[in-house]
Amino acid sequence: MLQLRPSCESCNNNLAADSTAYICTFECTFCEDCAVKVHNYLCPNCRGNLERRPISPKEFLDQYPASTKRVVK
Numbered sequence: 026m027l028q029l030r031p032s033c034e035s036c037n038n039n040l041a042a043d044s045t046a047y048i049c050t051f052e053c054t055f056c057e058d059c060a061v062k063v064h065n066y067l068c069p070n071c072r073g074n075l076e077r078r079p080i081s082p083k084e085f086l087d088q089y090p091a092s093t094k095r096v097v098k
């Protein structure tokens with residue numbers, strides 16, 4: 026079960042659960058700008074590669090609400 030984090034760990038911008046975001050295997054979460062332009066698809070925390078976060082269907086989000094816990098490094 027993915028944690029859908031609500032913000033970019035790099036710039037702290039809000040990330041809606043259905044917006045474009047990038048995650049690594051440890052679920053470090055970044056906005057598209059940071060993932061692509063700043064980090065070049067590499068997670069700055071763990072050095073894993075960043076992939077597009079899948080977007081959950083609406084029914085799924087109702088059942089498992091997106092995380093509201095902000096993670097900032």
Ligand SMILES: [Zn+2]
Nearest residue numbers: 033036056059
């Ligand atoms: Zn960002």
Ligand SMILES: [Zn+2]
Nearest residue numbers: 049053068071
């Ligand atoms: Zn990471």
